[in-house]
Amino acid sequence: MRSGNVYIYIAAMAIVTYLVRTLPLTLVRREIKNVYIRSFLYYVPYVTLAVMTFPSIMDATNSQWSGLAALLVGLALAWKGASLFKVAVACCVTVYILEWIIL
Amino acid sequence: MGDSNATWFKRGLKAGLPIGLGYFAVAFALGIKARNAGFTAPQAALTSFLINASAGEAVAFDMIAAGAGYLEVAIMELVANARYLLMSFSLSQKLWPETGMLHRLVIGWYVTDEVFGVSISAPGYLNPWYTYGAIALACPGWACGTFLGVLMGNELPVSIVSALSVGLYGMFMATFVPPAKESRIVLGLVLISMAASFAFARLALFAGISSGIKTIILTVAISAAAAVLFPRREEVKEDA
Numbered sequence: 001m002r003s004g005n006v007y008i009y010i011a012a013m014a015i016v017t018y019l020v021r022t023l024p025l026t027l028v029r030r031e032i033k034n035v036y037i038r039s040f041l042y043y044v045p046y047v048t049l050a051v052m053t054f055p056s057i058m059d060a061t062n063s064q065w066s067g068l069a070a071l072l073v074g075l076a077l078a079w080k081g082a083s084l085f086k087v088a089v090a091c092c093v094t095v096y097i098l099e100w101i102i103l
Numbered sequence: 104m105g106d107s108n109a110t111w112f113k114r115g116l117k118a119g120l121p122i123g124l125g126y127f128a129v130a131f132a133l134g135i136k137a138r139n140a141g142f143t144a145p146q147a148a149l150t151s152f153l154i155n156a157s158a159g160e161a162v163a164f165d166m167i168a169a170g171a172g173y174l175e176v177a178i179m180e181l182v183a184n185a186r187y188l189l190m191s192f193s194l195s196q197k198l199w200p201e202t203g204m205l206h207r208l209v210i211g212w213y214v215t216d217e218v219f220g221v222s223i224s225a226p227g228y229l230n231p232w233y234t235y236g237a238i239a240l241a242c243p244g245w246a247c248g249t250f251l252g253v254l255m256g257n258e259l260p261v262s263i264v265s266a267l268s269v270g271l272y273g274m275f276m277a278t279f280v281p282p283a284k285e286s287r288i289v290l291g292l293v294l295i296s297m298a299a300s301f302a303f304a305r306l307a308l309f310a311g312i313s314s315g316i317k318t319i320i321l322t323v324a325i326s327a328a329a330a331v332l333f334p335r336r337e338e339v340k341e342d343a
Contacts, residue, residue: 002141003170010146012173013163014153016180017187022211024191026204032192039330045186045216046282046289047329048322049275050296052158055304056314060268062261070269071276078280084217085125088273092128096266103262 066098108232115236118221122237123244125217125274129157130245132271134252135264136164144253151249152242155215157274159183166315179315182322190219199228206231213238216278288333296325 032038058067070091077087130151137147142164154160162183163176171179191214198207210222210231218241222234256264283290303309303317312320 001170002167004167004173006142006146008173009163009167009176010150010153012177013150013159013180016177017154017156017159017184018212020181020184021187021191021214022208024188025195025198025207025211025214028192032189035334035336036330038189039333039335040326041185041189042335043289043292043326043329044182044322046279047292047296047325048183048186048318049158049279050293051300051318051321051325052162053272053275053279054297055301057269057272060265060272062265066265067269070272074269074273074276075280078276079284081281082277083121083125084274084277085121085128087277088125088129088270091269091273091276092266095269096262099262099265 061095062099063103065102066095069098070094106230108230111230111232112236112239115221115233115238116240117236118233119218119237119240122217122221123240123242126241126244127248129270129274130248131252131255132268133157133160133164134249134254135256135268136161136168137249138253138256140164140168142253144250147253148246148250151246154180155213155242155245156180156184156187157271161271162315162318166313169313169315171313171315175313175315179319182319186216187214187219190214190216190223193223194219194229197223197225197229198231202231210234213242215241217241288329292325292329296321299325 032041054071057071058064061067061070073094074087074091077090082090133151134144134147137150137160142150150160154163159180162179166176166179191211194210194214195207198210213234218234218237221237222229225233259267279289279293283293299321300317303312303321304314309317
């Protein structure tokens with residue numbers, strides 16, 4: 001259960017996110033020179049998105065198997081270079097069809 | 104350079120149309136998560152309007168639903184959205200140096216993976232109105248999708264909700280798979296991240312740690328180790 005005020009949550013998220021995005025555009029206009037910091041920031045999105053995708057995708061659906069199938073379909077299509085929209089829709093359709101068959 | 108702001112705005116609208124459509128579909132699943140966290144439709148739409156981050160919002164709604172505190176959610180946003188720091192650094196180089204503060208503050212509000220992608224690939228210095236054109240369609244798609252997700256999440260049959268809920272993960276995959284195809288290091292990191300995430304989620308040893316904290320720990324640890332082991336030496340100059 002939620003344990004706090006919705007608007008304080010929204011404010012906390014908005015302030016942190018806005019600062020992350022605007023500080024480099026406004027105050028700190030220099031390029032990051034340090035190769036380790038650059039590398040860390042480069043790797044972060046891919047690691048965090050991979051961590052968040054698996055195994056969560058298997059817990060998001062009614063059946064673990066349809067979630068797993070959506071993962072495989074999404075990975076394959078994204079590998080082939082499909083757009084964000086196509087990958088997202090293909091994952092949804094996969095789950096819908098599979099659950100219609102197995103549930 | 105010679106083109107007017109109106110011309111650039113129209114070009115931005117054109118680039119923003121597919122982004123807005125994609126956002127609308129994906130944000131629907133986000134609305135369902137927001138509803139589980141006890142957000143009303145206007146509150147969820149406000150969140151999407153202010154934060155504009157798929158992963159950041161998804162993980163935050165899940166954490167809030169699980170009873171996480173303000174600080175925990177704020178730290179999670181810092182980690183989930185850290186990538187925008189790097190994107191903003193690149194955009195800062197892409198802007199005409201004399202670009203005013205107000206433009207910088209508005210663009211900063213909407214540095215998302217997709218809007219960044221179209222902005223950075225525009226020719227020459229970035230005209231802020233190009234980015235505004237893209238935002239003009241991306242932003243309503245994202246906020247309205249979230250709003251409707253909260254409203255209709257309950258009305259729809261469970262089979263549809265189940266199917267829609269993976270759209271968000273499809274968006275994640277479309278972001279991390281292409282660079283994994285290009286770089287064996289990123290591919291290895293993605294596989295290690297998934298294996299570690301699976302272990303953290305399923306092993307009883309880690310059962311006491313919330314999923315948000317697990318995401319923070321794994322992201323920082325794996326990315327830091329990768330930065331030390333595989334620092335990126337090549338000079339990738341993204342500005343034109």
